[in-house]
Amino acid sequence: MATTYRTCPRTGLQFDTEAEKLMRWNAVAGVLALLVGGIMALGVILTRWPAIKLLPPDWFYLVLTAHGVDMLLVWIIFFEMAVLYFASSTLLRCRLATPKIAWLGFWLMAIGAVIGNYAVLAGESSVMFTSYVPMQASPWFYLGLILFAVGALIGCFVFLGTLVVAKKERTYEGSIPLVTFGALTACIIAVFTILTGAGILVPTLFWSMGLIKEIDPQLYRMVWWGLGHSSQQINVSAHVSIWYLIAAVVFGAKPLSEKVSRFAFFLYILFLQLASAHHLLSDPGMSAEWKVLNTSYFMYFAVLASMIHGFTVPGAIEAAQRKKGYTNGLFEWLRKAPWGNPIFSGMFLSLVNFGFLGGISGVVLGTEQLNMLMHNTFYVPGHFHATVVSGTTLAFMAVTYLLVPTLFKREMISPGLCKIQPYLFGLSMAVLTLVMMGAGTLGVSRRHWDMAFSGAPFQYEWPGAAHLMMSLTGIFGVLAIIGGALWIWLVVGSLLWGKKLDEGKLSDKPVPHAPLDSVAASASHTGSAEHVAVPGTVVLAMLLLVSFVLYYFVNWKYLSEVWALS
Amino acid sequence: MSAILPPADRLWWKQSIDKTEWMWIFLAFTWAMIMFFMMIYWHINGKQNLSNEVYKTTPEAFAAKAEKFIAANTVRTETEQNIPVVKVPEGGDGYLVASLWKWSPILELEKGKTYKIHLSSMDYQHGFSLQPVNINIQVLPGYEHVVKMTPTQSGTYAIVCNEYCGIGHHTMLGRIYVK
Numbered sequence: 122m123a124t125t126y127r128t129c130p131r132t133g134l135q136f137d138t139e140a141e142k143l144m145r146w147n148a149v150a151g152v153l154a155l156l157v158g159g160i161m162a163l164g165v166i167l168t169r170w171p172a173i174k175l176l177p178p179d180w181f182y183l184v185l186t187a188h189g190v191d192m193l194l195v196w197i198i199f200f201e202m203a204v205l206y207f208a209s210s211t212l213l214r215c216r217l218a219t220p221k222i223a224w225l226g227f228w229l230m231a232i233g234a235v236i237g238n239y240a241v242l243a244g245e246s247s248v249m250f251t252s253y254v255p256m257q258a259s260p261w262f263y264l265g266l267i268l269f270a271v272g273a274l275i276g277c278f279v280f281l282g283t284l285v286v287a288k289k290e291r292t293y294e295g296s297i298p299l300v301t302f303g304a305l306t307a308c309i310i311a312v313f314t315i316l317t318g319a320g321i322l323v324p325t326l327f328w329s330m331g332l333i334k335e336i337d338p339q340l341y342r343m344v345w346w347g348l349g350h351s352s353q354q355i356n357v358s359a360h361v362s363i364w365y366l367i368a369a370v371v372f373g374a375k376p377l378s379e380k381v382s383r384f385a386f387f388l389y390i391l392f393l394q395l396a397s398a399h400h401l402l403s404d405p406g407m408s409a410e411w412k413v414l415n416t417s418y419f420m421y422f423a424v425l426a427s428m429i430h431g432f433t434v435p436g437a438i439e440a441a442q443r444k445k446g447y448t449n450g451l452f453e454w455l456r457k458a459p460w461g462n463p464i465f466s467g468m469f470l471s472l473v474n475f476g477f478l479g480g481i482s483g484v485v486l487g488t489e490q491l492n493m494l495m496h497n498t499f500y501v502p503g504h505f506h507a508t509v510v511s512g513t514t515l516a517f518m519a520v521t522y523l524l525v526p527t528l529f530k531r532e533m534i535s536p537g538l539c540k541i542q543p544y545l546f547g548l549s550m551a552v553l554t555l556v557m558m559g560a561g562t563l564g565v566s567r568r569h570w571d572m573a574f575s576g577a578p579f580q581y582e583w584p585g586a587a588h589l590m591m592s593l594t595g596i597f598g599v600l601a602i603i604g605g606a607l608w609i610w611l612v613v614g615s616l617l618w619g620k621k622l623d624e625g626k627l628s629d630k631p632v633p634h635a636p637l638d639s640v641a642a643s644a645s646h647t648g649s650a651e652h653v654a655v656p657g658t659v660v661l662a663m664l665l666l667v668s669f670v671l672y673y674f675v676n677w678k679y680l681s682e683v684w685a686l687s
Numbered sequence: 688m689s690a691i692l693p694p695a696d697r698l699w700w701k702q703s704i705d706k707t708e709w710m711w712i713f714l715a716f717t718w719a720m721i722m723f724f725m726m727i728y729w730h731i732n733g734k735q736n737l738s739n740e741v742y743k744t745t746p747e748a749f750a751a752k753a754e755k756f757i758a759a760n761t762v763r764t765e766t767e768q769n770i771p772v773v774k775v776p777e778g779g780d781g782y783l784v785a786s787l788w789k790w791s792p793i794l795e796l797e798k799g800k801t802y803k804i805h806l807s808s809m810d811y812q813h814g815f816s817l818q819p820v821n822i823n824i825q826v827l828p829g830y831e832h833v834v835k836m837t838p839t840q841s842g843t844y845a846i847v848c849n850e851y852c853g854i855g856h857h858t859m860l861g862r863i864y865v866k
Binding site: 422437567568 | 811836845
């Protein structure tokens with residue numbers, strides 16, 4: 122296989138030229154999807170802002186569908202393909218298996234994304250991302266999603282093939298790095314997710330073409346969420362891997378314990394996909410026993426895994442910082458962290474938002490009886506914007522500040538704006554998710570055009586606080602969109618006009634080790650097996666646990682006050 | 688040994704786990720178990736559990752039952768559309784039909800009494816969202832969900848549809864009176 126290898130002079134990371142090109146194209150395609158999805162987000166937020174109510178209902182449901190598809194699927198999966206190729210060929214310092222097939226995967230995804238978007242924008246497929254039957258979209262909608270998924274599946278197999286190549290060609294010794302292990306977790310969950318998705322979207326495509334008469338709505342919901350929720354577990358595995366990656370690159374941090382961190386990833390594979398059940402807690406077709414089983418053992422073991430990562434990631438950073446001499450008090454290590462470096466600040470905000478906002482709200486939402494308080498309310502998008510936007514997307518944004526100089530060989534433009542961007546996006550997103558969940562707690566529906574119910578036979582007046590929450594949703598939603606637009610501007614601007622950087626040495630063969638003093642190698646030397654206490658992390662973790670327990674029981678209190686149901 | 692390099696110690700799975708990590712794993716695991724038992728506890732001692740009583744049905748069969756119920760128990764009609772207001776017999780069965788884009792009929796209940804409310808949809812998926820109580824239940828076509836409800840306060844309640852069901856979704860507002 123004729124390819125060349127480039128060693129980045131700034132980090133010591135080695136890129137297979139073919140793989141590098143694929144990473145760049147996948148990342149750029151993802152950013153484009155983010156741009157389209159972001160424009161749609163503006164339409165959504167300006168319509169749900171009661172004082173503005175920009176779009177008519179047909180347009181509102183159209184842009185909401187496009188927003189969901191472009192963000193949850195296209196942006197994130199494209200970026201994840203880049204992450205998979207990076208975690209395999211770059212971190213294992215080997216060639217990418219079958220680059221031609223990887224390109225086939227890329228183009229299938231691109232064509233699928235275009236077809237899916239076309240179907241939605243043509244106006245016949247405003248069925249929301251979930252496309253619950255028997256509401257029907259045009260066949261193109263399902264076809265676009267299927268093509269996209271097949272492309273992603275191909276990417277997963279190229280990743281797995283690359284692991285085999287590295288093993289066979291002995292480009293590393295011992296076990297794969299933790300970040301690659303996390304990416305492998307994401308990949309395995311992705312394969313499961315896509316096969317489940319095929320299991321429901323293919324029959325639905327046939328149904329939309331008139332070849333199948335009927336699809337049971339409860340069955341659809343159960344299988345669809347095997348796709349819909351599991352795909353979020355791909356995101357969790359991917360962004361947790363990126364947390365570890367950034368901790369390693371910025372601080373030279375090593376995992377507190379390889380065993381614990383890897384075991385936590387392994388729990389994701391075993392249990393997280395089953396958490397899809399928590400979308401069906403207020404459904405008629407499942408028994409209480411089924412709901413309790415699937416939201417307890419299965420989901421809580423996955424929650425346990427996230428709580429472990431939530432401890433070991435900051436713990437690894439604390440240990441690395443303490444070794445550097447930041448040992449005063451509980452939090453000197455954190456105070457002296459590089460808060461002006463967007464790679465770190467983005468990653469840390471992602472960690473905090475995901476844990477405190479997304480994680481806690483997700484477990485409450487996923488509790489059988491409590492779900493009745495929030496099912497299909499604005500609380501739900503509040504929760505998943507905390508996980509998938511201020512968690513995953515923010516982590517991807519943070520790592521991009523690292524990738525632009527390394528992978529695209531450009532210096533970031535406007536360092537001042539780069540410094541601000543993670544705070545603008547991360548903090549306004551945090552407030553946004555809080556007020557969205559607040560509105561949901563007051564009953565406001567998701568996917569709903571009009572809080573005033575114009576044209577309904579009766580009136581219902583939402584509490585004043587609900588209107589306030591929705592107005593705040595408008596304000597902080599717009600701020601978050603500005604933060605996202607700023608990121609797109611900085612990235613695209615840097616790719617076009619950023620100072621070109623030295624691309625480093627090219628060679629025909631992979632170089633087995635990174636240069637000794639580079640980022641890619643330094644971690645192995647600063648790290649040592651000796652134990653460092655992490656009291657600051659313990660305090661942060663206890664704070665999370667206490668918030669968790671309090672918020673959990675507050676919701677049981679709310680539940681105990683509603684009508685009796687049995 | 689770093690997250691981006693193979694573990695320096697090839698036998699990483701033999702390394703001992705630090706006490707602090709064990710403590711956190713133990714706490715997190717205990718908390719997960721508490722949350723698990725909380726759901727079961729609520730099934731035994733809690734007063735808000737979603738009913739398991741569900742039957743497969745068809746829109747036609749369900750509509751026929753609902754019409755019979757409406758014909759037998761209507762006390763008056765309201766609004767320009769003459770939506771029937773139906774008094775559900777105490778301890779008895781009431782039917783609530785979700786369709787594009789209305790909840791029918793208006794139900795009249797009494798505070799403190801228990802009713803069996805049958806929910807189903809005629810067409811798309813809908814969401815039963817009782818406000819301002821804030822109870823939310825998915826309503827599917829082909830499934831008849833029998834939910835036992837006991838209103839705790841009198842007043843006028845709205846049923847918002849909170850599952851997207853097309854262009855008229857926002858006009859789908861129903862009503863329950865509790866005396």
